[in-house]
Amino acid sequence: MVDEAFSFPSQNARVSIPHSPDLNPGAQGYSFDAWVKFTYTTGAAIASKTGGGRGFELRMDQFAPFPLVFQLLTLNLFGSGGSFTTSRAFPTSTISNGDWIHVAFTLNPGANVGRLFINGSVVDSFAINSLGSINGTGPLIIGDYDGSSGYPPFPAVDEVEVFNRPLSQSRIQAIFAAGAFGKCKKACHVPQNTGMCLNQNAVNVPVQICNYSTNPVAYDLSFSGLPTNVTTCTNIGPSTFVPINPASFLNFVVPPGCRPFVVQIMRPIGMTPGETACYEMSATLPGPGESRPLTCLGSLRSMSNWCAQAEPDIPAVVELRRNETGTASFLVTNNNDMGGVLAYEVAATPAGMDDANPVRLNGQAPGESVQGEIDLPIGGSAVISVNVELDPFEPFGIYDLVFYGNGDDDPGSEPLATMAVLAEPGGGTSIPTVSQWGLVVLTLGGLSMGTVLFGRRRTVPA
Numbered sequence: 001m002v003d004e005a006f007s008f009p010s011q012n013a014r015v016s017i018p019h020s021p022d023l024n025p026g027a028q029g030y031s032f033d034a035w036v037k038f039t040y041t042t043g044a045a046i047a048s049k050t051g052g053g054r055g056f057e058l059r060m061d062q063f064a065p066f067p068l069v070f071q072l073l074t075l076n077l078f079g080s081g082g083s084f085t086t087s088r089a090f091p092t093s094t095i096s097n098g099d100w101i102h103v104a105f106t107l108n109p110g111a112n113v114g115r116l117f118i119n120g121s122v123v124d125s126f127a128i129n130s131l132g133s134i135n136g137t138g139p140l141i142i143g144d145y146d147g148s149s150g151y152p153p154f155p156a157v158d159e160v161e162v163f164n165r166p167l168s169q170s171r172i173q174a175i176f177a178a179g180a181f182g183k184c185k186k187a188c189h190v191p192q193n194t195g196m197c198l199n200q201n202a203v204n205v206p207v208q209i210c211n212y213s214t215n216p217v218a219y220d221l222s223f224s225g226l227p228t229n230v231t232t233c234t235n236i237g238p239s240t241f242v243p244i245n246p247a248s249f250l251n252f253v254v255p256p257g258c259r260p261f262v263v264q265i266m267r268p269i270g271m272t273p274g275e276t277a278c279y280e281m282s283a284t285l286p287g288p289g290e291s292r293p294l295t296c297l298g299s300l301r302s303m304s305n306w307c308a309q310a311e312p313d314i315p316a317v318v319e320l321r322r323n324e325t326g327t328a329s330f331l332v333t334n335n336n337d338m339g340g341v342l343a344y345e346v347a348a349t350p351a352g353m354d355d356a357n358p359v360r361l362n363g364q365a366p367g368e369s370v371q372g373e374i375d376l377p378i379g380g381s382a383v384i385s386v387n388v389e390l391d392p393f394e395p396f397g398i399y400d401l402v403f404y405g406n407g408d409d410d411p412g413s414e415p416l417a418t419m420a421v422l423a424e425p426g427g428g429t430s431i432p433t434v435s436q437w438g439l440v441v442l443t444l445g446g447l448s449m450g451t452v453l454f455g456r457r458r459t460v461p462a
Contacts, residue, residue, distance in 0.1 A: 024049070024136065031107070033117075033159075034142075034161070036100070036101060038100070039098070046059055047160065052137040055134060056075065056076065060090075061073075071089065071090045073123070079133060079134040080131075084131055088123040090118060102175065104116075107166060109129060113125055114126050117176075120176030140162070142157055186209075188294050190208075190298030191298055192415065193299055193301045194298065195303050196302045196303065197309070200307075203267075203309075204244055204264050207262070208258055209261060211255065218253050218254075220284040221252055225279050234277075235276065237279045238300065241263050242264040243261075246261070258422055271300075276300065279297070301415070307416070308331070308332045308333075308384075318419060328419050330383070331382075332381065332382055333380070340376070341374065342373065342376070343372075343373050346404070350397070351399055351420070359389075362386050388421055398423075
């Protein structure tokens with residue numbers, strides 16, 4: 001559910017997701033995170049997945065050595081080789097009753113370490129391999145344990161996620177820092193290193209804006225050039241931006257999903273081959289609590305000898321659903337004064353909060369690049385295409401696909417062009433409409449790790 005948190009007003013209110021091996025911690029690791037509404041209570045269940053004497057339970061406890069009272073985040077792990085419990089106090093000096101807080105835990109069998117997080121910070125680290133398998137056979141339950149624990153549910157839970165790998169501390173911190181503007185409600189992508197070929201005075205740039213809520217959203221867009229800096233922006237940013245499709249920056253309506261916006265950018269003043277100019281796109285998001293703009297950064301790169309751009313007859317964004325294969329194509333032009341050979345490399349990198357690289361190119365292992373050479377006469381052009389898959393598929397992921405080559409007289413390769421790869425939600429996961437009150441059961445078909453089970457904006461029905 002997007003735009004609303006789940007409220008649990010009674011003892012038996014919970015979300016129950018039927019057992020699937022995909023929901024269990026595996027040999028490759030595991031992560032769980034959620035936002036919960038902090039409350040002073042003697043105990044409240046957040047989530048559990050147990051059964052057969054194995055699994056995990058995450059809850060809030062209260063420790064009250066008179067006259068003090070501490071609220072604790074407690075994680076119980078039950079394994080084939082033993083059990084483990086850790087409890088850590090919430091920092092009540094900075095958290096008040098009714099605040100939304102982020103809780104998470106990660107399990108990394110390869111490093112023999114588990115970690116417990118509160119608001120992006122590690123509050124405990126512990127060894128886990130002696131526990132053996134903690135794969136429970138029961139459902140994943142949100143807001144309760146197995147239904148018989150006696151713990152009341154949390155007042156509200158939002159943005160529950162499970163991953164089939166241990167997320168890094170920086171990734172957990174990024175999820176917490178994103179707050180209510182987190183990764184699945186809205187996103188944008190502006191390409192880096194858009195190529196401006198020799199004597200080219202303007203270039204059309206595709207900007208992608210994604211709306212993962214359930215209703216269309218109208219955005220007002222604006223673009224502005226950025227000043228120079230020592231490392232990446234060597235020329236002052238562009239100053240002229242012209243809307244191409246649609247023909248206005250105002251009231252850009254994005255239905256649920258992603259929609260491209262094409263803007264024409266004029267060559268910045270004084271930009272010479274080999275230089276990079278940076279700019280910023282801002283999208284004003286109307287509505288209560290949406291005054292903070294959505295911003296993305298992009299850049300232009302001026303080239304001389306060789307030029308690479310997203311192939312104009314194919315969309316400059318590869319949108320993939322589960323089990324789909326897409327094609328990314330780059331148009332390469334030889335602007336030398338003689339024929340020549342360009343050695344190139346196409347590689348993918350995460351562009352959002354993801355710290356893993358699931359992009360598979362031409363059937364190779366995820367994260368591996370594609371390399372080759374192209375021989376072109378003076379003024380000759382050719383299209384370089386690669387097949388793109390996501391393995392594993394994680395909805396809402398955003399990745400940069402970068403074409404590298406030596407585009408000027410300097411030694412070594414540099415990024416000549418960039419395309420976006422977007423993991424669209426859906427395509428194998430079916431989440432029916434559910435009630436937010438009483439007993440709630442979600443039937444998930446083909447659930448994969450990294451799926452946001454529900455939530456985004458933390459508002460609770462009255």
